[in-house]
Amino acid sequence: MMIQLRNITKIYPNGFEAIKSLNLSVQKGDIMGIIGYSGAGKSTLIRLINRLESPSTGDIFVDGIDMVNLKEHALQKMRQKIGMIFQHFNLLASRNVFGNVAFGLEIAKWKKRDIAARVEELLDLVGLSDKANFYPEQLSGGQKQRVAIARALANYPQILLCDEATSALDTKTTKSILGLIADIQQKLGLTIVLITHQMEVVREICNKMCVMSNGEIVERGNVEQVFAIPKHAVTQELLSFLPALSSEEILKQNNKEVYKILFVGRYIHDPLISEVIKKFHININILAGNIEALSTTKIGHLFVSFSGEEYRVKEAIHYLEQKGLIVEKI
Ligand SMILES: Nc1ncnc2c1ncn2[C@@H]1O[C@H](COP(=O)(O)OP(=O)(O)OP(=O)(O)O)[C@@H](O)[C@H]1O
Ligand SMILES: [Mg+2]
Numbered sequence: 001m002m003i004q005l006r007n008i009t010k011i012y013p014n015g016f017e018a019i020k021s022l023n024l025s026v027q028k029g030d031i032m033g034i035i036g037y038s039g040a041g042k043s044t045l046i047r048l049i050n051r052l053e054s055p056s057t058g059d060i061f062v063d064g065i066d067m068v069n070l071k072e073h074a075l076q077k078m079r080q081k082i083g084m085i086f087q088h089f090n091l092l093a094s095r096n097v098f099g100n101v102a103f104g105l106e107i108a109k110w111k112k113r114d115i116a117a118r119v120e121e122l123l124d125l126v127g128l129s130d131k132a133n134f135y136p137e138q139l140s141g142g143q144k145q146r147v148a149i150a151r152a153l154a155n156y157p158q159i160l161l162c163d164e165a166t167s168a169l170d171t172k173t174t175k176s177i178l179g180l181i182a183d184i185q186q187k188l189g190l191t192i193v194l195i196t197h198q199m200e201v202v203r204e205i206c207n208k209m210c211v212m213s214n215g216e217i218v219e220r221g222n223v224e225q226v227f228a229i230p231k232h233a234v235t236q237e238l239l240s241f242l243p244a245l246s247s248e249e250i251l252k253q254n255n256k257e258v259y260k261i262l263f264v265g266r267y268i269h270d271p272l273i274s275e276v277i278k279k280f281h282i283n284i285n286i287l288a289g290n291i292e293a294l295s296t297t298k299i300g301h302l303f304v305s306f307s308g309e310e311y312r313v314k315e316a317i318h319y320l321e322q323k324g325l326i327v328e329k330i
Contacts, residue, residue, distance in 0.1 A: 001061070002028040002159065002191040003049055008058035010044055010215075018044040019055070020215040026208070028158075031185060031192040033202035033223070035238060036212030042195040045212070046161050049193060050082040051075055063158065080108065083152030087164035089144040091136040091151075097123065098132040101150045108155060122150040125187075126180060142173035149180065153188070160185075162194040166201060178204045199242045203227065211235045244290040247303060247330045254287060256305040259317070262326040263291075263300035272323055273302070280316040282308030303330075 003026040010019035018041045026032045034042050047053040048060060051067050060067040065078060091100050101122055105115045123129045126146040136144055145165060152160060162181065166174040182205045185192055196202060202209050202223060209226055211219040211234055219232040230236045251258055277284055289302040306313040317327050 001025050002030070002063060003193065004059075004061040005045075005048065006059040006061075008045075008048060008055045008060065010041075010048065010053060011056045018215050019048070022058075022215070022217055024210065024217065026191060026193060028191050029185075029189055030208050031182070031194060031206045033206035033209040034193065034195045034212060035197060035199065035202055035209060036234070037197060040212040041215040042212055043163055044215075046084075046163050046193060046195055049159075049161060050079055050084060080104075080155040081157050082159045082161060083155070083157035084161040084163070085145065085148045085152050085165045087167045089136070089141075089148045089168075091144055091147055093136050096133050096135050097128060097139070097147050100136070100147050101154055104151060104154050118154060119150075122154060125153070125184065126150045140173075141169050142177060145169065145177050146180065149177075149184070153184065158191060160190050160192045162192065164195055164197070166196070167198075174201070175204065181205060197238075199227075199238050203242070211238070244301065245288050245303075250287050250303045251330065254305065256285075256307075258287065258330050259304050259306065260328045260330050261302040261304060261320065262328070263302070264324075265297045270323075272320060272325065273304075276316045276319060279319070280308070280312045282306055282312050282316055 003024070005022060005024040008019055008022045009017065011017050022045070024045075034045060036042050044053060048055055049062065051060070051070070055068065062078060063081065067075070067078065070078060092103065095103065098119055101119045102115050105118060110118070119132070120129070123132055126149050128143060128146050128150070131139065131143065136147070139147065160181070166177050169177060178201065181192065181194075184190065194201070194206060206223050209220065209223050210217045211226070211232060213232075213234045219226060219230070219235045226235060227239065230239050247258070247260060273284055273286075276282070283306070285305045285307065287303040287305060289300065291298055291300040306316065320327050
């Protein structure tokens with residue numbers, strides 16, 4: 001087991017119990033997502049793993065090492081095995097990209113020449129080789145996070161902790177950063193613990209997940225398992241906010257022709273799909289769908305594939321269009 005927390009509690013000096021008797025195991029190579037609402041205790045939990053916080057009771061083992069009883073020097077050494085990235089990147093404004101990535105290596109007293117070679121390698125890994133001389137204020141959010149990732153990986157860590165690492169980024173940049181993290185995980189065999197309040201982040205890259213609420217893990221398991229049969233009310237609610245997959249993502253998973261059917265307003269309540277199936281003797285496989293409430297009306301999207309004789313499918317599509325639906329091949 002790469003990370004093991006046993007019977008952890010964390011009571012802050014003001015008496016607030018942020019973590020209540022918590023157990024957690026993370027296996028080598030896992031990408032563990034920790035999801036929960038604001039104040040659930042996620043940051044507290046992740047900061048216990050590298051001992052930025054100390055637990056009030058309980059044991060923490062990282063790669064078999066008892067983290068709670070480590071002396072300061074040994075703790076510093078262990079921390080080098082654990083990289084961390086944050087929501088607001090935490091770059092040093094006074095240092096350029098090279099200087100930010102080099103920082104930890106300077107502290108670890110690497111030779112200048114080794115530092116230069118390592119930084120070059122890292123910037124290549126995160127796709128920022130051409131930005132070595134840029135300062136943080138000259139970078140986009142996504143680029144800043146890439147620098148932070150390079151910095152976190154500088155010392156060859158085995159573990160990467162990510163605390164809301166994509167929360168300050170737009171959807172597309174989030175995807176590219178998550179893609180980078182997944183890629184690096186594969187290349188380096190990292191173990192990752194990733195905190196988020198967005199289910200789509202968990203869906204995108206995690207294999208395991210825990211749902212936190214009020215200082216406790218209320219649900220845990222493989223991502224597919226939890227998404228398929230969410231048991232706890234918090235999990236169910238978080239899942240209900242999950243945006244529908246984009247048409248591009250649905251296409252990726254299907255080799256059949258996919259159509260998008262758009263319903264507006266009153267048509268949402270008509271059983272048109274089952275009517276068409278019966279009337280034209282075809283099958284309609286529903287791949288994804290959702291209904292959105294606008295302030296003035298409702299809009300429904302369905303992503304489907306048709307099967308059956310070609311002319312019947314054409315007739316069926318024509319019929320749906322006549323009924324006022326918009327059918328679009330994607
Ligand atoms: N230093 C502190 N002293 C007292 N209470 C604290 C301290 N730090 C955090 N807390 C409390 O512990 C609880 C959990 O905080 P934590 O930062 O771990 O939540 P979180 O799940 O990361 O939330 P968010 O999603 O907003 O980042 C909160 O109720 C917070 O008020
Ligand atoms: Mg937090």
